[in-house]
């Protein structure tokens with residue numbers, strides 16, 4: 001067996017081409033297969049990857065005994081079945097977000113992969129962003145005090161998808177970060193959204209998740225906005241921090257702002273220094289792909305494993321139910337796990 005991990009890419013579309021670029025170049029990767037249902041798409045990438053075999057047949061990848069890992073960048077409704085078949089064929093899997101369409105499917109994948117020795121990693125890209133690592137570090141070191149609430153803004157005049165709504169397409173990123181930053185179990189959610197462009201596909205959504213600790217996360221998601229915003233704000237009891245992915249060289253800003261009690265017992269506010277910590281500038285997707293290769297090579301659980309994929313899909317599914325019921329509050333029960 002090669003010291004490098006043998007990789008098969010499936011889905012070479014809008015996002016898959018970025019994964020292909022990484023798995024075609026990373027030193028730990030030996031790109032063996034490229035699979036896409038569309039002939040023109042396959043033809044477009046063949047010259048750049050002479051060492052890989054191009055095919056429309058997923059079965060060819062599953063049947064290759066030398067292929068260790070499959071990377072899935074196909075549309076969301078295909079994730080479950082393609083991942084399930086890969087695991088049954090003994091392949092490690094990296095699957096694009098969201099891991100599955102339903103929590104029931106996610107649980108089935110978890111049950112299938114558990115004890116198999118296989119890696120199932122979901123590409124929750126922001127979990128590999130050094131800016132998000134910095135937010136987590138600021139929380140862990142106590143710099144921000146107690147986290148009170150976290151909110152995300154993910155807005156753009158962006159690609160309007162015909163199948164996924166803005167919650168499943170964009171919200172999945174923020175949910176993975178909010179769950180990572182708040183050390184408590186989510187207990188209830190609500191979401192409201194509007195379908196301005198296509199009937200039945202929300203292009204704008206506002207969503208809320210409340211944790212057992214009383215901490216809260218809020219998301220504003222939209223494909224219909226003049227601003228391109230990729231922001232996550234953490235409000236702590238001592239300081240506040242903003243991760244802004246649109247900023248080229250000040251991804252995280254820490255504000256020494258907050259409330260305090262005066263000796264006379266009055267509540268006052270205070271504004272102090274603003275500082276910008278250094279952040280690693282590596283591409284988060286390259287970090288994610290390397291992490292997957294390391295997990296496969298080392299037989300270790302990845303940072304965004306099947307349990308994390310399930311947690312995120314559970315929150316998404318509950319938010320979707322709330323959207324469909326006009327913003328009703330939905331409890332997240334632990335019973336189904």
Ligand SMILES: NC(=O)c1ccc[n+]([C@@H]2O[C@H](COP(=O)([O-])OP(=O)(O)OC[C@H]3O[C@@H](n4cnc5c(N)ncnc54)[C@H](O)[C@@H]3O)[C@@H](O)[C@H]2O)c1
Pocket residue numbers: 010011012013014015016035036037038041056058073074075076078096097098123125169
């Ligand atoms: N992590 C991120 O930031 C990010 C960004 C965009 C998209 N995505 C995710 O990437 C995935 C793909 O999205 P996209 O925008 O690239 O979609 P896309 O429609 O542009 O590309 C999908 C590709 O998959 C191919 N395909 C579909 N079914 C197939 C099958 N059964 N076998 C082989 N090929 C098949 C299609 O021919 C197409 O080339 C989705 O899960 C999406 O949510 C992630």
